[in-house]
Amino acid sequence: MDFQFNSEQVLWRDTVNNFMDKEVGREYTREHDESREFPEDVFKKMADLDWLGLLVGEEDGGSAADPIMFAIFCEAIGKFSLDTAACIMTSMFTATNISRHGTPAQKERYLRPFLRGEGKFSISISEPDAGSDAASARSTAVLDGDEWVLNGNKVWCSGAHLPNATIAILARTSQERHAGFSIFLVPNTSPGLHIKKMNTIVRKSLGTTEFFMDNLRIPKDALLGEVGKGWFYIGEHLELERLSIAASQVGNARTALDDTVRYTGDRKQFGRALSSFQVLKHRMADDETELEAARLLVYSAASKMARGERALKEVSMAKLFCSQTAFKIAFNGMQALGGYAQLPEYDMERYFREAKHGMVGGGSNEIQRSIIANEMVI
Numbered sequence: 001m002d003f004q005f006n007s008e009q010v011l012w013r014d015t016v017n018n019f020m021d022k023e024v025g026r027e028y029t030r031e032h033d034e035s036r037e038f039p040e041d042v043f044k045k046m047a048d049l050d051w052l053g054l055l056v057g058e059e060d061g062g063s064a065a066d067p068i069m070f071a072i073f074c075e076a077i078g079k080f081s082l083d084t085a086a087c088i089m090t091s092m093f094t095a096t097n098i099s100r101h102g103t104p105a106q107k108e109r110y111l112r113p114f115l116r117g118e119g120k121f122s123i124s125i126s127e128p129d130a131g132s133d134a135a136s137a138r139s140t141a142v143l144d145g146d147e148w149v150l151n152g153n154k155v156w157c158s159g160a161h162l163p164n165a166t167i168a169i170l171a172r173t174s175q176e177r178h179a180g181f182s183i184f185l186v187p188n189t190s191p192g193l194h195i196k197k198m199n200t201i202v203r204k205s206l207g208t209t210e211f212f213m214d215n216l217r218i219p220k221d222a223l224l225g226e227v228g229k230g231w232f233y234i235g236e237h238l239e240l241e242r243l244s245i246a247a248s249q250v251g252n253a254r255t256a257l258d259d260t261v262r263y264t265g266d267r268k269q270f271g272r273a274l275s276s277f278q279v280l281k282h283r284m285a286d287d288e289t290e291l292e293a294a295r296l297l298v299y300s301a302a303s304k305m306a307r308g309e310r311a312l313k314e315v316s317m318a319k320l321f322c323s324q325t326a327f328k329i330a331f332n333g334m335q336a337l338g339g340y341a342q343l344p345e346y347d348m349e350r351y352f353r354e355a356k357h358g359m360v361g362g363g364s365n366e367i368q369r370s371i372i373a374n375e376m377v378i
C-alpha cells in the first residue's frame with residue numbers, strides 16, 4: 001500500500017499551493033474577511049486556469065477531475081480560510097448538476113459563463129424550520145401555464161446576493177417526502193425574489209442570505225432535469241461535497257498548527273521560548289498526530305471514491321474527524337497565542353470561528369455520526 005502522492009498529484013498539489021501563496025496569501029484573505037468582500041479576482045484567475053470546471057464533464061468544457069485530485073485542490077484552497085474555499089467550492093456542485101442534468105440551453109446560459117468566471121451559483125435547501133431535517137422543507141413550486149410560481153422562505157443561502165449569481169432552489173412540486181422535491185435555476189435578480197444578507201461571523205467573504213419568494217414567476221424551462229428528482233440530484237454529489245469540506249479543513253488546520261508552532265517558538269516568557277514548555281510541546285504533538293490521521297481519512301475516502309466505490313461512511317468519518325480536529329487545533333492555537341489570539345492580524349481567531357462552523361455546515365457532526373451508525377447497521 002502506497003501512502004504517497006504520485007508525481008502528477010505532487011505537481012498538482014504544488015501548483016495550487018503556489019497559486020494560493022502568490023495570488024491569495026494571508027493579508028488578502030484577512031482584508032476580505034474584514035471587509036466582507038468576495039474574492040472576485042481570485043475567482044476569475046481560477047476560471048482562467050480552468051479550475052472552476054474540475055467537477056464538470058469534459059464534454060461540457062470541464063476537466064472531470066478524480067476525487068483525489070479534487071481533494072488535493074480543496075486542501076490547498078482552504079489553507080488560509082475555509083471561507084475562501086467555500087467561495088470557490090459552493091458553485092462547483094451546482095455546475096456539476098447542470099452538466100449532468102441540464103438542457104443545452106441551460107448549459108449555454110449558466111454553465112459557460114460560470115466556467116469563464118462570469119457567473120456563480122448558490123444552493124438553497126435550508127429553511128427556517130428545515131435544517132438538519134432538510135426534507136421537511138415547505139417552499140412550493142406550482143406550474144401555471146408556461147411558468148412556475150414559487151413561494152416560501154429560505155435561509156442560509158450562501159452567495160445568493162453576489163453579482164451574476166443563479167440560485168439552485170429546492171422546492172416542493174408535490175407532498176411526497178423526498179420525491180416531492182424539484183430544483184429550479186433562478187437568477188438572483190428575478191422579480192418576486194427578496195434577498196437579505198445575514199450578519200454571520202463566518203463565511204464573511206462569501207456571504208450568507210435569507211430570501212423570500214413571493215409569487216416568484218420563472219419560465220417553465222427553469223426546472224433542472226426532471227420533476228421530483230431534486231432530492232436525488234443533490235444527494236448525487238453529497239459524498240464529493242463532504243469530502244471537499246473535510247479536505248479544506250485539513251488544509252486550514254495545517255496552517256493554524258504551523259502558526260502555533262512558529263508563534264510559540266518566537267515568543268519568550270520566563271526567559272524561554274513558549275515551545276520549550278512541555279505542556280505546550282505535547283499539545284502540539286497531539287495536534288500534529290491527529291492532523292495526520294485526519295488527512296489520511298480524507299485521502300482514504302477519496303481513494304475509495306476514485307475506485308468507483310461507494311464511500312458514504314468513509315466520507316462522513318472524514319468530515320466528522322477533520323472538523324473536530326480543525327476546531328481542536330484552532331482552540332489550542334487560541335490558548336497558545338495568549339492575548340494576541342484576539343487580534344485579527346494573527347489570523348487565529350478566523351481559523352477558530354470558521355472551524356466551529358465546520359462542525360455544523362455541510363451536515364452537522366451529529367448527523368455524520370447518525371450516517372456512520374446507519375452504515376454500521378446499528
Ligand SMILES: Cc1cc2nc3c(=O)[nH]c(=O)nc-3n(C[C@H](O)[C@H](O)[C@H](O)COP(=O)(O)OP(=O)(O)OC[C@H]3O[C@@H](n4cnc5c(N)ncnc54)[C@H](O)[C@@H]3O)c2cc1C
Pocket residue numbers: 122123124125126130131132133155156157158159200202203208357360361362363364365366367
Ligand atoms: C454560515 C452558513 C452557511 C450556510 N450555507 C448554506 C447554503 O448555502 N445552503 C443551504 O441550503 N444551507 C446552508 N446552511 C445551512 C446549514 O446546512 C444548516 O445550518 C445545517 O444543516 C444545520 O441546520 P440548523 O442550523 O437548522 O440546525 P438544526 O438542524 O436545528 O440543529 C441544531 C443542533 O441539533 C442537532 N441535531 C439536529 N437533528 C439531530 C438529530 N436527529 N440527532 C442529533 N442531533 C441533531 C444538530 O446537529 C445541531 O447541533 C448554512 C449555514 C450557515 C451557518
